[in-house]
Amino acid sequence: MVEEKKMTLAMMLFSAPFSSQYADHMCRLAEKALERGYNVEIFLYGDAVHSQMNEQRPKTFFPVGDALGGIIDKGAAVYSCEICSIARGYIKGELKDGKKDYSSTKVIDGIRFCSIFGFVEMLGRADRVLSFGGS
Amino acid sequence: MLMRTPSSEEDSERLFCLTREDVGQDIAIYLLGDAVLCARKGQSGHHGTGVRETLRKGAQLRACARDLRARGIRPEDVESGIEVVEDLEGVLIEDVMEHEGRVVSW
Numbered sequence: 001m002v003e004e005k006k007m008t009l010a011m012m013l014f015s016a017p018f019s020s021q022y023a024d025h026m027c028r029l030a031e032k033a034l035e036r037g038y039n040v041e042i043f044l045y046g047d048a049v050h051s052q053m054n055e056q057r058p059k060t061f062f063p064v065g066d067a068l069g070g071i072i073d074k075g076a077a078v079y080s081c082e083i084c085s086i087a088r089g090y091i092k093g094e095l096k097d098g099k100k101d102y103s104s105t106k107v108i109d110g111i112r113f114c115s116i117f118g119f120v121e122m123l124g125r126a127d128r129v130l131s132f133g134g135s
Numbered sequence: 136m137l138m139r140t141p142s143s144e145e146d147s148e149r150l151f152c153l154t155r156e157d158v159g160q161d162i163a164i165y166l167l168g169d170a171v172l173c174a175r176k177g178q179s180g181h182h183g184t185g186v187r188e189t190l191r192k193g194a195q196l197r198a199c200a201r202d203l204r205a206r207g208i209r210p211e212d213v214e215s216g217i218e219v220v221e222d223l224e225g226v227l228i229e230d231v232m233e234h235e236g237r238v239v240s241w
Contacts, residue, residue: 007232021168025138025224032224038232128231130136131240 008039010126012119015133016047017064022133023051027067029130030076040076041126042068043119048133049084052107065108072110079122082113136227136240137170144181150241151185162194165227166217167202170241174198176214190216199223 011030017023030040044051056065072078082100086093091104091113102113123129141147166174173186174196190196196217203210203219210219220226231238 009228009232020139022138025167028224029228032222032228033232036225036228036232038228128236128238130231130238132138 006037006039007127008041008125009033010122010129011040011042012045012129012131013042013048013051013133014045014131017051017056018058018061020133021062023048023064024062024067026130026132027062027064027071030071031067031074034071034074034076040071041122042071042076042078043122044078044080044084045119046081046084046134047088049080049088049090052078052080052085052090052111054106054108069108069110072108077112078110079112079114079118080107081119082115085113136165136167136238137173138168139241140169140172141182141185147181147185151181151189162189163230164189164194164196165223166196166198167223168199169202169206171198171202171206171208174203174213174217174219175208176212186214186217190214197223197226 011026013023013026015022026042030042033040051064051068053065056063058064068078082091082093082102085091090106092101093113094101100113137150141150173182177183178186186196197220198213198217200219200221200223203213213219
């Protein structure tokens, strides 16, 4: 019996959390897609990388950090632009023992850093693509 | 997938021009977040005209019930023909993954 391949949903977030609801919408939709058994891959670009900051404590806003962590726990692959993350002080990204240093005490567990080429590869794996924010 | 309100007449024109041609049956517009403000009935200008024209052309408009409630818009305030959906994210994902190949996000 051939197992049917799960469809993959790629989501790109271009806007910072809290200043708009784009991150909220993306997280809610990602959760629904995971509940329905689809693969979910997310790419954070530009100010959207602030969604990866750990220990966010919004009092009344949608808890983007917690939601993103929950999505990762449920199996989503969340990629973050390394250049955007270096620029905003999340990682150093310098070469260390022949590898880029992606260690950080500032980001949610499970975030994967990659270049913009990783973003292109993600699009190549996707059956469907949704984008959020950026204007 | 509309997640914000048009910020000008030109913006509104851009958002709703997709439905101007006779392709309405093939288009579904999902209103989330601030975009649910487009669902309020009786609006003037391109904004109101855009919504009514979109419905007249046969496109489906669905608004998120949670986001309508958050903005104090009651079901009776919603333009006739717009479907108010409790689990809009679930319906949208189903639609996108199983039926729609192309999604434009605003």
